Amino acid sequence: MTKLRLAIVGAGPAGIYAADILLKAERKFDVSIDLFEQLPAPYGLVRYGVAPDHPRIKGVISALRDVLDRGDIRIFGNVRFGEDITIDDLKKHYNAVIFATGAVLDSDLDIPGIRAKGSYGAADFVSWFDGHPDVPREWPLEAESVAVIGNGNVALDVARMLAKHPEDLLPTEIPDNVHAGLVASPVTDVHVFGRRGPAQVKFTPLELRELGELRDVDMVVYDEDFDYDDASRAAIETNKQVKVIDRVLQSWRQRPAANGAGGEASRRLHLHFYAKPLEVKTDADGNVTALAYERTRPDGQGGVEGTGEIREVPIQALYRAVGYFGSPLPGVPFDKRHGVIPNHEGQVIRKDSNERVPGVYATGWIKRGPVGLIGHTKSDAMETVRHLINDQGSWWAPEDPSENAIPALLAERGVQWTDLEGWHRLDEHEIALGAPHERARIKVVPRDEMVRISRGEEDAESRR
């Protein structure tokens, strides 16, 4: 029987679901899968993107772990495609590759002052609070008044993590350095800005409602944003999600803190709609001092237009949460405009000619862009795997498909890779660190420590 030796690059949900779907699919050949991941731990943005105070979503990890624990997928963690292993290596040892490398960079926001000191990308902050090994341990939380630009769930995650009292995050898996950083934060006001109106936001009702339940944080909405036009009214009437969002916002309009008056909490989270960011103002040293924005109004067709009215909110820090963006991979076609690997239903194509690149596939956020929930990566993977199975005639013919070729190659290059057993070791270590404090786990952050623990080079007991 023919055998498909498959490499999957990226052990986020997309990569793991692709492996699972292929192994369970009806097919006329055997399969052996090697999963390469640049980090010493799997699960991608479920571990390093989903907020720590969303344990239900983090729980997706159990389902992904069940797939890996079955033992029919080999894992090579701490191996970076493009550096430790290349496309030529893969061609030499596999019949095909699926890239599932996701998107980790912040999309840009092209307004003056966006590079000022104190202006950050949400993705970097998310990486910090989720204990990503490749970002600095320290995060400057010195601002009393902060702006968050964006009207999607990531903007709400960032605003919530900034406004929430750190004691309320203690039962979660936040790393110690993150807790310490948040305790030192003097923040009193977090302002979230969206260009459009309440009926056009991209966040989901659950994420919004949660803000209103934060202890000692007043939600502040402004009456001027609720003068709905026909398009907004129609959206509220016809779309259940928009209707719930409107209901939540209307309930906050009834609270004493509405319009910025009254309210007794020590922190406030303001939602400003119809506000288009124009410029980040700075002082002589280049530090953020204010956000200038233009008030917009509905254009009658579900969009907005400028009113010419310019306003300013004093702030000392700003986070842009206007989307994520994929990164190019050496030797693999890349669409610079959309930040994705160009593809037709997961079959990778050349950017200029639309010609198929045999043996090369994509799935997840790097395939269709950084939108959608974890569940969407499953349907994505099904489509990609269907093509991979049907394309048997165009797979690569590897020179050396033997299973021991890759460990030998990595060893020769001095790569300190981690495997499934190593991940179990790290997992148990993190759970044990949390146990005395009645916390689910305390994440290990430094990469070298993660690797040492995974490879059994460190006595877990002695580090506690």
Ligand SMILES: Cc1cc2nc3c(=O)[nH]c(=O)nc-3n(C[C@H](O)[C@H](O)[C@H](O)COP(=O)(O)OP(=O)(O)OC[C@H]3O[C@@H](n4cnc5c(N)ncnc54)[C@H](O)[C@@H]3O)c2cc1C
């Ligand atoms: C802040 C934030 C919060 C979110 N919250 C939720 C939520 O609450 N609920 C929900 O359903 N969805 C949420 N999502 C969306 C969800 O995280 C994504 O839908 C999902 O993670 C995309 O999966 P993926 O596998 O394509 O990418 P990723 O999860 O990013 O996985 C990609 C993997 O590839 C690896 N990789 C990248 N480059 C290389 C390389 N060169 N070599 C080797 N490995 C590489 C990465 O390290 C990573 O592990 C959130 C996203 C963000 C950003």
